[in-house]
Amino acid sequence: MNACSIRDLTKEYVLKSETVRALRGVSFDVPEGDYVAIMGPSGSGKSTLLNLLGCLDLPSSGELLLGTDNVATMTDDQLAEIRSRRIGFVFQSYNLIQQLTVVENIQVPLYYQGKLGPKERKRCIDLAQRVGLEDRLGHRPMQLSGGQQQRVAIARSLVNDPYFILADEATGNLDSKTTAEILALFDQLNSEGRTIIMVTHEDEVAERAKRIVRLRDGLLQSDEQNSMESRKEAAARGLELIPPEARGSLNDSLEVKA
Numbered sequence: 727m728n729a730c731s732i733r734d735l736t737k738e739y740v741l742k743s744e745t746v747r748a749l750r751g752v753s754f755d756v757p758e759g760d761y762v763a764i765m766g767p768s769g770s771g772k773s774t775l776l777n778l779l780g781c782l783d784l785p786s787s788g789e790l791l792l793g794t795d796n797v798a799t800m801t802d803d804q805l806a807e808i809r810s811r812r813i814g815f816v817f818q819s820y821n822l823i824q825q826l827t828v829v830e831n832i833q834v835p836l837y838y839q840g841k842l843g844p845k846e847r848k849r850c851i852d853l854a855q856r857v858g859l860e861d862r863l864g865h866r867p868m869q870l871s872g873g874q875q876q877r878v879a880i881a882r883s884l885v886n887d888p889y890f891i892l893a894d895e896a897t898g899n900l901d902s903k904t905t906a907e908i909l910a911l912f913d914q915l916n917s918e919g920r921t922i923i924m925v926t927h928e929d930e931v932a933e934r935a936k937r938i939v940r941l942r943d944g945l946l947q948s949d950e951q952n953s954m955e956s957r958k959e960a961a962a963r964g965l966e967l968i969p970p971e972a973r974g975s976l977n978d979s980l981e982v983k984a
C-alpha cells in the first residue's frame with residue numbers, strides 16, 4: 727500500500743499580471759515505510775509540493791492519494807480533518823505552544839478531537855519516552871534545548887498514527903550534533919515502519935533517506951534510491967558527532983515502542 731501517491735500534479739498561482747506554474751506535472755508514489763528526501767533549488771516547487779502533501783493547499787490539477795483518500799477532490803472541512811488526524815507535521819521552528827508542558831504539547835492534536843482521557847495521556851507520556859524526554863515531561867518549551875523541542879514536535883507528529891511524517895527542514899535550526907541525534911531518531915522511526923517525507927536542502931540530511939526526489943522548475947528532475955552503503959556511511963558520520971554516553975541513552979529511549 728502507498729502512504730501517498732501523486733499523479734500529474736500541477737499547481738498554478740494566479741497573480742494579477744501573470745500565472746506562476748509552480749508544479750507542472752509531478753508523479754511519484756511513496757510506499758508505506760519509505761523515507762524520501764525532497765530536494766531542489768530555490769523556487770523549484772518544494773514548498774508547494776509539501777503544502778499539497780500536507781493538505782494545506784489544493785492542487786490545480788492531478789491526483790493526490792493519501793492512503794486511499796483522494797485529497798484532490800476534498801472539501802475544506804475534509805482536508806482539515808485529514809490534516810489534523812492523518813499527517814504528522816514537523817517544522818523547522820518546532821511550533822510548540824509555550825504555555826504547555828512537553829506532555830500537553832504532544833497531546834495537542836488529540837485535544838482538538840476531545841480525546842483527553844487517561845489512556846490518551848498515557849500514550850503521550852509513552853511517546854515522550856519514545857523520543858528520549860522521559861525526564862522532561864513537565865518542562866515547558868523555553869526550558870528545553872532546540873533538539874529537545876524538536877523531539878517534542880516529533881512525538882506530537884506521531885500521536886495520531888499518521889500516514890506519514892512530513893518534515894520541513896526539520897534540522898535547519900539545529901547544530902550538527904543535535905542534527906545527528908534527530909536524524910538518528912528518524913532512522914529509528916523509519917526502521918519501525920514509519921513513513922517519512924522530508925524537504926531539505928542539505929546533502930548530509932538527504933543522504934540518510936532511502937530515496938531522493940529532486941525537483942527543478944516545477945518538474946521531477948530525478949528520483950533515485952540511496953544505496954544502503956551510502957546511508958550507513960552517512961549514519962556512521964552522524965553517530966560520531968554524538969558522544970557515546972548520549973548514544974547509549976538515545977538507544978535506550980528508542981527501545982520503548984510508540
Ligand SMILES: Nc1ncnc2c1ncn2[C@@H]1O[C@H](COP(=O)(O)OP(=O)(O)OP(=O)(O)O)[C@@H](O)[C@H]1O
Pocket residue numbers: 739740741746747748766767768769770771772773774775
Ligand atoms: N503563494 C504564492 N503565490 C504566487 N507564487 C508563488 C506562491 N508560492 C510560491 N510561488 C512561486 O512558485 C514557485 C515555487 O515556489 P516554492 O516556494 O514551492 O519553491 P521552493 O522550492 O520551496 O523554494 P525555496 O527553496 O526557496 O523555499 C516560485 O516561483 C514561487 O515564486
